[in-house]
Amino acid sequence: MKGLLIAGTASGVGKTTVVLALLAAIVKRGQVVQAFKGGPDFLDTGHHARISGRAARNLDTWMLTEEANRTLFREATSDVDAVVVEGMMGLFDGKSGISETGSSAEIAKLLKLPVVLVLDAAKSARSIAAVVLGFELFDPQLVISGVILNRCASERHFKMLQTAIDASCKTPVLGWLPRNPEITIPERHLGLQTVEEAVSDECATKELTHVLAALAEKHFDLERILALEYVEEVTPLHTATWEPELSAVRIGVARDRAFSFYYENNFDLLRKQGAVLISFSPLNDAQLPSNLDALYFGGGYPELYAEQLSKNLSLLQDIRTFSALGGLIYAECGGMIYLSRQLTTSDGKDHEMVGVLPFAMEMTNKLVRFGYVTVEFTQNCLLGPSGTTIRGHSFHYSHITKVSPTETSYRVHYSLSDREELEGYGVGNTLASYVHLHFMANPLVAMHLVEAARRTQVRYDGASLHPMNAPEITS
Structure with missing residues (x-):
């Protein structure tokens, strides 16, 4: 099958721009393209999904087994x-400095994907050939099929760089991109601006797709x-499936500009267990959808919309x-912030939140926890029995304040710092954590979550709810 992995020499070289241009060009040709992102990126x-018209998915060789990937x-x-797979960071960057574990290179080898390397050429001349040659020689088992030069000052600049690479390297130059503010995606403290913030309407998406496709062509x-x-x-991954006779x-599922950090495969696994996923907006909806058995709050940027929330x-x-009626609630990171009593934003203002969790949250000006984590359940919880393990990642600019005694269900081990702490806060049928879990790391957690919701037999159906405003989430 046609396919490749777009890698970079480092973060910020323009991988996403190159991937989006390729996706747009493929879509323009009337073909169906599946996009992936390596690593824990939402x-x-x-x-990717905006341009391809198809839900993009995450591959990860640290969080997930080879079989799961x-x-x-x-x-x-x-x-x-x-x-089209977009790699993360630099091609060989992963969990450590001495192995390829968790790297784009490992994904490329696992799935036998050709690699095209993106370089930022903005301030480069002949020395760019030394960079390409270094990547060629670094891992003889990995073949780099081509390079694309981003942010070239002009076609003349590109030609000079191409001549230098052709003279010293075996890897072909497959293209370039000029500096173009039209296709620059704004960034913020957790990375790129979310697609929910960037998208204004369908016409804007079509226009951007046209611009990107034209650049690629x-x-x-x-x-x-x-x-x-x-x-x-491949060999199939055997997972527990929903018994048809079960209800x-x-x-x-909270989905809007404030809450958009979800792994698409988490949704897939929930559906396989018999879940029907109903989207709603904490920003814009006055009531919850009707007849819900559980709520799922993912991460995102609630701090940017704290006043509206x-x-x-x-x-x-x-x-x-x-929550008071016993409904099941599962929340991660931004979702946990929303369920807390109060959020203090970076400007010092306090904003009342839901109040299901008995503590307050405060935004910080630096990362508090970062990196891959392994979670072990210290007691039975909504996601499974004591002793269950699963992997995920942590990435946030906030911390808990004004803590009241709260039961915990997780022992979290941070891979970078080797630190351990008790986490996974529980109140009634609510479980909340800073950790973003990839359910494919242990698909049984999806089964336990759905079964826990089925067992609670709590279905909140307020008289003023409007189910017609709650579309099912589709892939």
Whole structure:
């Protein structure tokens, strides 16, 4: 099948721009393309989905087993014409400085994907050839199929760089991109601006797709790039599946500009267990959708919309009532912030939140926890029995303040610092944590979450709820 992995020499060299241009060019040709992002990234996948018109997914060789990655990849590509994977950081950057674990290189080897390397050429001359040569020689087992030069000052600049690379390297130059503010995605403290913030309407998406496709057609050797192929042998991942005779479980999922950090495969696994996922907006909806058995709050940027969230009083009360009646709630990072009593934003202002969790939160000006984590359940909880382990990642600019005694269900081990702490806060049928879990790391957690919601037999159905405003989430 046609497919490749777009890697970089480092973070910030323009991988996402190159990937989006390729996706747009493939879509313009009338082909179905599946996009992936390597590593624990929620932001790039949103932009991939916007251009490809298809939910993007995360591959990760640290959080997930080889078998899980292969299965995830196979299931998502069974009905497509082409595959484009965006790597993370630099090609060989991963969990440590002495191995390829968790790197884009490891993903490329695992799935036998051709690699195209992106370099930032903005301030480069002949020395760029030394960089390409170094990447060629660093790992003889990994073949780099081409390079793309980003942020070239002019075509003349590109030609000079191409001549230097051709004279010293075996890797072909497959294209370049000029500096172009039209396709620059704004950044903020957790990375790129989310697609929910960037998208204004369908016309804007079509216009951006047209601009990106035109850039690829003008500056890339598309015929050579799209001729790249991979051969992948997979074995299916055996997971527990929903018994048809069991009743469906309706899970409300918070999805808007404030809450958008979700792994698409988490949704897939919940559906396989019989969950029907109903989207709602904590920013804009006055009430919860009707007939819900559980709520799922992912991460995002609640701090940017704290005032609007706190003023949506009717929805705050709906969530409090749902919790008080025994409804099941699962929350990660930004979702945990929203469920707390109060959020103090970086300007020093306090904003009332839901109040299900008995502590307050405060934004910080630096990362508090960062990196991959392994979670072990210290007691039975909504996601499984004591002793269950699963992997995820932590990445946030806030911390808990004004702590009241709160039960914990997680022992979290941070891979970078080797630190351990008790986490996973529980109140009634609510479980909240800073950790973003990838359910494919242990698919049984999805089964336990759905079964826990089914067992609670609590279905909140307020008289003023409007189910017609709550569309099912589709892939």
